Amino acid sequence: MKWLKAPRSLFNQLLLFFGLPLLMLGGISIYTHYFSAMSAATLAYDRTLLASARTVAERLVVRNQRLEVDVPYVVLDSFERNMNDQLYYQVISPEGQSISGYHDLPKMPEYIPRSNLYPALVHFYDAQYRGRPIRVAALFQPVNESGVMGMATIVVAETLESRRYLARQMLLAALLSQGTVVVLTLILAYVLLKKVLKPMRKLSGMMLRRDPGELTPLPMVLPWSEMQPLLLAFNRYIERLRVMVARQERFSADASHQLRTPLTVLKTQVSVALASDRPEQWRESLEGMSHTLDSTIALTDRLLHLSRLKAHERDADRQLQPVDLAQLLRDACFSRLPQARSKQIDLGYEGVEQCRIAGEALLLTELCANLLDNALKYTPPQGIVTARLLIEEQQGILEIEDSGPGIAAEQTQVALQPFHRLDNVGAQPGAGLGLALVKDITHYHRTRPELLASPQLGGLLVRVRFTLLP
Structure with a gap:
């Protein structure tokens, strides 16, 4: 047994169509805010680290041809900006010896480039110290005094709690602002979709409750x-x-x-x-x-x-083919000769030898047969029936003329209706379908029959105009 696939919900699809991109954009926005916050915090605290390193560099002195540094407790206390971070420093002489501070601070990697943000020979890098992540500023200070020459290195490091706290605060602010925008947008989209689809549900309910035989027009319940x-x-x-x-x-x-x-x-x-x-x-x-x-x-x-x-007629794509109408009309006349002889009717054909139009041969054959049958049926014995095909102004004109009772001008429209028979047909058998079929065949070929009085024979003249093929 094949299970039918459940139809997808338009409401859910539209909500997903709006919601998923909105959530993705919100996530990307929050990530970029966090990245920007970390970058801003790093830049701000790096500037403070550089200031601390410069303060230590200003305490460098040369005594007895030896480089020394005097960093009082008050200076170190001024570095402690809050209770969350630990501050470390180290001073390295031009000979590479540690002369003050924490002697086991991580050395600067060789691939760390110099910072171009400040007019100083400073390098910033991340490292681990005593199991905690730290941010390090290595400042190179030139020394040329009392026989001491070279570059002293001042290393200042601090833990990252303050930086991360600042980044978390900015991330929380971004989450609140972006999250509020996303949630409000989704709520508004939900309400809007509910409102938009409500008339559709109303229309669906009307269609479901409608009686199968009711064919009245639908009301304009959709406002858009x-x-x-x-x-x-x-x-x-x-x-x-x-x-x-x-x-x-x-x-x-x-x-x-x-x-x-x-x-x-x-x-x-x-x-x-x-x-x-x-x-x-x-x-x-x-x-x-x-x-x-x-x-x-x-x-x-x-x-x-x-x-x-x-x-x-309901088929929009009509397959019309080139047809020789003259040949079809002559064949129809030959097939009706025995019927004409039985009533001593003079049945003849006159006109062109060839007339090419676009049509369906079977339907056109039925058209000629019905017109001739009607003419022979209602023409009295020893009468005349003439089939004629002329060409005028790129049109093929088919005419069937008889010497029967004819049809009054006010009754021509009634004669073309199915199952309608006129009073002047007498006791002739029939159901009144011949001319109705002729009307439908001509309509299929985008033309119409003309019921006229015959000027020569006094009966009915049926004329149909067709467009010739080039």
């Missing part, structure tokens, strides 16, 4: 201009669906009504045959049933053509 095209598209789709359902309901009702009559006649004929013992009656009933079945098959065929054509 960006969502209006969505509602308009929904309403246009609902309108098309409503028209299609109404058309199908009407078509089904009319088709059921039209099929009920021949089926009732067929049942009556079967009942008459079963109730009779005479072979002559059986043959007569069978001939009547055959005629009824022929009419029913023709009616069903017309209904299927209409249904398929409606399906084709």
